[in-house]
Amino acid sequence: MSQVPSVRERRTVGLLKRLRLSRAVVNVILGLVAVFWLVPTISLLVISLRPESLFGESGWWTVFTAPSQLTWGNYTTIFSQGFAAGGVLDSLTTSLEITIPVTILVALISSLAAYSLVFGSWRGRDWIFLVIVGLMVVPLQVALIPVVQLYREMGNLFGLNPYGTIPGVIIFHVAFGLPFGIFLMRNFLTGIPKDLLEAGRIEGAGEWKIFYSIVLPLALPAIASLAIFQFIWVWNDLLVALVFLGGNVHTPLTIFLYDQTRSLAANYWIVSTGAVVSIFVPLIVFFSFQRYFVRGVLAGAVK
């Protein structure tokens, strides 16, 4: 049975080898890039796991030769403060109190608006959409002061001034998240065949039913990416939080860390530990949402 491989077979084998080789090269490059990206994060993690006293004495990489340096000390200190105002856990809670409602509201309102823009039949939909796209270029810092004033006016008129409160920050973030959210959702929803909605309508579904039983499930990949973007954007926001919550007792993690860095020499351990805590939450969000990034949700609908 052992035959001399034909020219064609030999060529195939050669090609395969080359392919495998080039794949190896790609993998190495990818690995290097990953390491390059991960070094700061890993160093942060290690620093947060070393006692405060070692910071000035030796570099974090010495941990590889002396793993006994590692300790949960910083974390126990931080967490032992509990939820007292000004502590890490309190800031973590505040961050979540801002970020979660913003993410939900932006995803929900964007989907509803996009639904109406795509499947509604009212006049001027395209114009409204163009205006919304135009709003995406308005830089956030332009609006800070006018909105503060607007909030104050609201206080004068209704006795309800959102300035300095968590709802105040939430409203601001939602308003600035919507243009991109609507843009993203509209572009995704235009890919859903209209026939599906009409089929639903004939079968007796009302607009709400069509929205949440047909459109929403099909739009999950877009909603998941929007939610991740929005979550991370708001989670990392310092500017808006500083302007609207600067003097507040409860501040989000970004402000907490910012305050600590102002006296870095004394507080490096809190900064590193707090930073690790603040990375952790977006990671959880990312990994729990990524399963919705399925391609081909629409397969089999038509044709």
Added chain:
Amino acid sequence: MSSVTLRELTKQYAGNAGLSLDSVSLDVAHGEFICLVGPSGCGKTTALRMIAGLESVTSGEIEIGDRVVNDLAPRDRDIALVFQSYALYPHMTVFGNMSFGLKIRKVPKDEIKAAVTDAARILDLEQYLDRKPAQLSGGQRQRVALGRAIVRNPAAFLMDEPLSNLDAKLRVQTRAEIARLHHRLGATMIYVTHDQVEAMTMADRIAVINLGKLEQVGSPRELYLRPANQFVAGFIGSPSMNFVPMHVESIDGGIRVVSAGGDMDVNLDDVESAMIHRAGVSDVVLGVRPEHLDHRPRSGRGLQLSASVDVIEFLGNDEHVHLSSGSHELVAIVDARTPLTIGDTLTLSASSEAIHLFHPETGVALK
């Protein structure tokens, strides 16, 4: 009672100058299977969508059962629509797709289960109930779309070219399935297609639409044997009827029509001569179906012509022969055993019963 009646139904889309549907009146009896046929863009889908309530009515009336439904929402019309694209919900299983409408109507769970199981059995889908549409073949998806319509037991079924996405073999198979379904359910069905074979094989009656206007309604046999005008004559039957413009001449004892170049002449019988007299025309369009052209000389009345062979399409049992006779092109169906080569001259004939005469300007069949 679930008859469907259209009265002078007219549709003009916003922004369109012309009418997409022009004063169409049609009575579909309870339990009838009617096919709407016509060339692409003639308004078939428009008519169906108006009946379903997906398009507004410009003028006219739609009646389902004995309610005028012009202003009713689609869900209140008690109809089911099978889309050309199937429009299955991709995120739901076959069971989910078929039960969606019943769930909305708050039908008890066990009744839903029974209805879906029943439909799945009829359509041979029982083993696929847990699959998503993406995991089904085209034919299976088609059947799910049908099943979704059946389970609701609607007053009327509307179908928009439901077979056009299937391959030829599956189309024939599903065609038979739909016909069987119609017998079994005894439901009113309005079926849109541009495939006249589909219409001929399935329909109780066919409505031929052209440019938004209803040209003729009748049984397949009627449309084939007595087309009301040149459009219907050309649309029904495959290959299409041959048309030749002719000039009318009087001869002793009757009327003769002769083609422009004089290559073709027909001695008309008394009935046909009378038709021409009544119409008072000096020109006429003669129509004869390819399957009625005999490859045999004929004596007496009827059509007689000789033509040379341009193209031969072999189809197994018979051949479609494209011929030219003077400046006219014709198609004839001949037995495949006839020895023929391109360039041959054939003598063809047709009996006078096989000859149709149309008014040269209006295209209306002479009576």
